[in-house]
Amino acid sequence: MPRKKVVLRVNGRQHELTLDANVSLLYALRDLGYTDVKNGCEIGECGACAVLLNGKAVNSCMVLAWQADGAEIVTNAGLGTLDKPHPIQEAFADAGAVQCGYCTPGMIISTKALLDRNPDPSEAEIREALSGNLCRCTGYGQIIEAVHLAAARLRDGQPAVVAVAPPTALLKGERVATPGASLTGERAAESLRSPDGPGTVATPRASLTGEAAPKDQLLRRGGDRR
DSSP states (O other): OOEEEEEEEETTEEEEEEEETTOBHHHHHHHTTOTTSOOSOSSSSSOTTEEEETTEEEEGGGSBGGGGTTOEEEOGGGTOOSSSOOHHHHHHHHTTOOSSOSSHHHHHHHHHHHHHHOSSOOHHHHHHHTTTOOOSSSOSHHHHHHHHHHHHHHHHSSOOOOOOOOHHHHHHTOOEEOOSSBTTBSSOOGGGBOTTOTTEEOOOHHHHTTOOOOTTHHHHOSOOOO
16 A cells, blocks of 8 residues: 655644555554544544644544645644643533543534634534534533533633532532623523523532542543554
């Protein structure tokens, strides 16, 4: 099989490679050490391997490495660091949208692509943008909230408040009024609004227990399986 010389520009770094023509961008990236790009299904269904290719979210398992020759590639690890996470990464941690962490890098990449083109998406628009990213842990509620939270922080340039309920509220099923700004800045996600009226929201599980997902999960959690 013919081999091709390619230049992959990843997270600001340039890599010159000679690869078989059938090597996917997913395998090329992981061989270069970008293991935050997860190998899930290899058929473009799960979104775990999503990266930004010239600003567009793509499943790297469905792109040949030579097709990305000279393009700007950004992975989840290229958005922020453990010491200085990107607002989207921080929002996922604060909203409790991270559990096993395997789908998280792809979710964050899809969220970045969405918010770059639409700074104030509706819930329907968020669900559509993330429809190609599968999660087996969270039930998606916290993920939708995290996107709203990230959008508000990016628009306002300041942190939005995540409401914390006393532990007894979890047992009683009570809803909590958000102090000051809501979970998404000036408004709560429509999916979280209380039937009791505006100003109250169903607080996410992590907030109710006073816990937040460790931020290092955003860049490190998930297996290294191929």
